[in-house]
C-alpha cells in the first residue's frame with residue numbers, strides 16, 4: 612500500500628505543522644460573535660498577501676491575555692492592527708496595547724479598522740522600528756508580542772525579556788517557520804531567517820527565568836511565562 616500523500620509532498624523543503632483539515636475543524640468551532648471588521652481585515656490580508664496571524668492564533672492570543680488578566684501589551688510588528696484587535700479586546704476598557712510598526716501606511720488602516728471595532732482608544736500606535744519604539748517606552752509589560760522580521764527575533768527577545776513582569780508572557784509568532792526549523796535542508800525565504808528563529812527558540816527555552824511552550828497552530832506560536840519569585 613502506498614504512503615498517503617503529505618500536503619507538502621511537492622515541496623520537501625517545508626512542512627505544514629498542522630494538517631489543514633484539523634485547522635479547518637478548529638475554525639469551525641470558533642464562535643461567530645467576533646466583530647465584523649475582522650472579516651474586512653482578513654479580506655485585505657488575502658488580497659494583499661499580508662501575513663496576519665489569522666483567527667485561530669488571534670483567539671489564542673486573546674485567551675492568553677485574558678488568562679493572565681493582561682492590561683499592558685507591547686506589540687513588535689503590528690501591521691494594520693489585526694493581532695492588536697485581539698489583544699485590545701482582551702485587555703478591556705482600562706487596558707492598553709502599544710503597537711509598533713515600520714510602515715507608516717499601516718497606521719491609518721489600523722486606526723480605521725480598530726475605531727470601527729470601538730477599540731482605538733486602547734491603542735497607542737507608534738510608527739518606526741519596533742526596537743527603537745520599545746526602548747523609548749518605559750515600564751513593564753504583561754505581554755511582549757514579537758511578530759517582526761524574523762532575522763530580528765533573537766534581538767527582540769533579548770530586549771523584551773527583562774521588561775516582562777513576573778507571571779507575564781513573551782509570545783512570538785512563526786516560530787516553526789512552516790516546519791523549516793525541524794528540517795536539515797530547507798529553502799530559506801529570506802537568508803538567515805530560519806537560523807535566527809532557531810537561535811531565538813533555543814535562547815527562550817534555555818532561559819531559566821521562563822517556562823516555554825510552542826503551540827503548533829498555523830505557523831507555531833511560542834509562549835514563555837516569566838516565573839514568579
Ligand SMILES: C[S@@+](CC[C@H](N)C(=O)[O-])C[C@H]1O[C@@H](n2cnc3c(N)ncnc32)[C@H](O)[C@@H]1O
Nearest residue numbers: 663664688689690693694712713740741759760
Ligand atoms: C507579520 S506582519 C505583522 C502582522 C500583525 N502582527 C498581525 O498579525 O496582524 C509584520 C509587520 O511588522 C513590520 N515590521 C517588520 N520588522 C519590523 C521592525 N523591526 N520594526 C517595526 N515593524 C516591523 C512589517 O512592516 C509588518 O507590517
